[in-house]
Amino acid sequence: MGQGGEPRRARPYDAELGVAVARAQEGDEVAFAAAYRIVQPGLLGYLRGIVGDDAEDVASDAWLEIARDLGRFRGDGAGFRGWTATIARHRALDHLRRLRVRPRGTALEQDALDLPGRHSTQDEALETLSTEYALELVAGLPRDQAEAVLLRVVVGLDGPAAARVLGKRPGAVRTSAHRGLKRLARQLGVAGVTDEESRTLGDSG
Numbered sequence: 001m002g003q004g005g006e007p008r009r010a011r012p013y014d015a016e017l018g019v020a021v022a023r024a025q026e027g028d029e030v031a032f033a034a035a036y037r038i039v040q041p042g043l044l045g046y047l048r049g050i051v052g053d054d055a056e057d058v059a060s061d062a063w064l065e066i067a068r069d070l071g072r073f074r075g076d077g078a079g080f081r082g083w084t085a086t087i088a089r090h091r092a093l094d095h096l097r098r099l100r101v102r103p104r105g106t107a108l109e110q111d112a113l114d115l116p117g118r119h120s121t122q123d124e125a126l127e128t129l130s131t132e133y134a135l136e137l138v139a140g141l142p143r144d145q146a147e148a149v150l151l152r153v154v155v156g157l158d159g160p161a162a163a164r165v166l167g168k169r170p171g172a173v174r175t176s177a178h179r180g181l182k183r184l185a186r187q188l189g190v191a192g193v194t195d196e197e198s199r200t201l202g203d204s205g
Contacts, residue, residue, distance in 0.1 A: 013038045017077030025070055032070075036063065039081060043088050045154040049138045049146050050092045058095050062088040082161040085151060089165055137187055138180070144172075145180030152177045 017038045023031035040059065047055035047062075065087050073083055138146050144166075151162040152173075159170040159177075166173060 014077030014081075017080060021070075021073065021077065021080050025073070032067070035080070039084055042081070042155040043084055045135060046085060046147075046150040047088055047092055048135050049150045049154075050089070051095055052139065054095060058091050059088065061095075062091045065091065078158075078161070081155055082157050082165060085155050085157065086165045089147075134184070134188075137184055141180045141183060144176045145183065148173045148176035149180040149184070153181075 017035055020031040020035040020038070024035055040063075043062070044055055044059050047058050051058050062084070066084055069087075073080060075083065138149055140146075141149065147166060148162060151157045151165055152159070155162075157165065159174050162177075163170040163173045
């Protein structure tokens, strides 16, 4: 169980990731590369939702810090995903401060993206979250909703872990993810989304 009584969310490769991280901490470079391959896709998707086309540069900075501080990490595979997401978020916010811009989606909610969709089920909506188009839609959400959706669906963190990354209460993150997913469902043309269905979508990984 995660903190706050919520079931801990595990992804299929978390066991493998935990082993790779432990070996990497012992100096195994091959294991570090394996951990990178498992974590990088979700981390990059999260960063694209915050800094757009600069995501790869920010991710590179984040991985330099991850490699430098790896010996300080304590936890399992799921914990490592949360730890790396926290580092990546700090690097992204530093990047945005340097550019003197606000994170995407803070000021504008892109109602114009309410496109006619061809999708009729929550499963189809979830599948599109791995596409560049879906990341563009997520980037159009208010920042709190965008980050909550990205951390929970793309990075795969549970509510408490996402809350730690964002420095917020788990309930606030669940609410933001729920609202963001309902908005995405409307934009993707998914009909009949209920509170329960949105919560299920937000808890899938």
